[in-house]
Amino acid sequence: MHTAKSIEIDQLQIAGAELVQETLALTRRLFLQLVRRPSTLVAGVVQPLMWLILFGALFANAPENLLPGETNYGRFLGAGVIVFTAFSGALNAGLPVMFDREFGFLNRLLVAPLRSRSSIVIASVLYITSLSLIQSFLIMITAAILGYGWPGATGLLLILVTLLLLVFAVTALSLGMAFLLPGHIEMIAIIFVANLPLLFASTALAPISFMPVWLTWLAALNPLTFAIEPIRAAYSGEFSFSQIILIAPYGAVAISGCLAVLVGLAVGLFLLIRPLLDRKLN
Template identity: 50%
Template sequence: MKNLSNHKTIQLKPKYKIKKDNTPSYIYNEIFALIKRLYIQTQRRPSMLISGVIQPLLWLVLFGALFHNAPVSLLTSNTKYNSFLSPGIIIFTSFTGSINAGLPLMFDREFGFLNRLLISPLKSRDSLLISTVFFIMTITTGQTIFIMLFNIFVYKQNNQNIITILSMLMISILITLSIASISICLAFLLPGHIELLALILIINLPMLFSSTALAPLSFMPYWLQVIASINPLTYAIETIRYLSNVTDIQNHEFIIQNVWINMTLNSSIYLLIFITILSIMVVKNIISYKFE
């Protein structure tokens, strides 16, 4: 309402009413644009993509050569050490790629691009989380497939069918989703990329050594067995190890015997699904609170 000098009042109304597009295609285009932006960044800086393949490949080759002449039954129960090691390296590849998922968001925070995204007409701010998780999931899946092909053609581990390979990929994707969501959450909570990189360096190798990637639980001291039983990577590694080394899969056979409980194949998969859903829900609530 506006008062004029002749005491007449007029009401200002917009000529056209702006309507927000809430159709699903608008949301998909929004997520697609954010994912495309991340792919362009990777294309311009491919070092992270290449290092995500080289690092686990070096672990696989060097540790496989280190224990090549060791007694087979000492660690792996009459299984070649390369066959024992490869499931751990597959999960380590997914873990290494997903733990770096928060770095693009952290750099967007520091350079001011995140503020531009937040004030842009996004249908939902969940698009930022969905696009980042989908991007890192595709990257780590490609790296995991490369490690699997390396095992098949170099170490002649060609006893796996397509169902087994797809199951192994699904297990690695579950680890990727849970770890990537936590990394994205840390990108919003930590003050800068130096703190995030320091935290990644601190937890990267301890997560590997406190799992069954390099040695079975029976080979560890009791205190390390307790830590490995808490580590979710252990259950993913043992699930993939069972799928890759056994031709006749038995759902009621114990594949993990930790310090508390014996886990079957189904129970291990259910546990990984529960951990993934729980981490995504908790991280989503934390990010929503941070936005407010």
């Protein structure tokens, strides 16, 4: 005879299996949309490539001692372009959900007999995370072809962890906007306004030592900076988590400190957005 505890375990296993099945089905739908209209993937790669190639060529003859560590500008810029690619992709994560809202498909999902409506959000997170990592990896390959280097195994692991934390945080924010804003016009406007200012107010294009005081503070508080600097360290070769990679106005920040900020940002945005998602999906 099955005990009450074994029945409960069986029910949890069935619920987990159904949640996985629902999530995979919804994720597959998003990838099918991408295959039918690959412009999202192409645009997400072409724009950063233009930044990498054009800016790299523009500053190709810059003095070697111009940047920290006497690195060339192409390698310096590469980390910023990788982060900008992942950030832009994650910032657009809420657009498919917004379009589903406007076209009525989301209402159909909400009345469907889903085991858990969380699968709607989880599918969006899996989709945009995979897409952002693919785009970033293509940028890394291009940077290597252009002679800007390739990180080692531990460097790749550091890059992966950094990008996952950033993408998770920004995706949570984007999904929150998808349910909070009235329509896709408002969301696209916010994305358009936020993209370039956050890029320029970071260390993507120039070291923090080059900036005026007011911009130094903005860059030192910008989440993109905390993702760019660990990736830049990953390209430098040997590194340690206690290595200082950012001299901010408020003090020195190590790789571990940057990762801690990204973890705090991801957890904080998730906890902030979760009540909104629960209210809209239930």
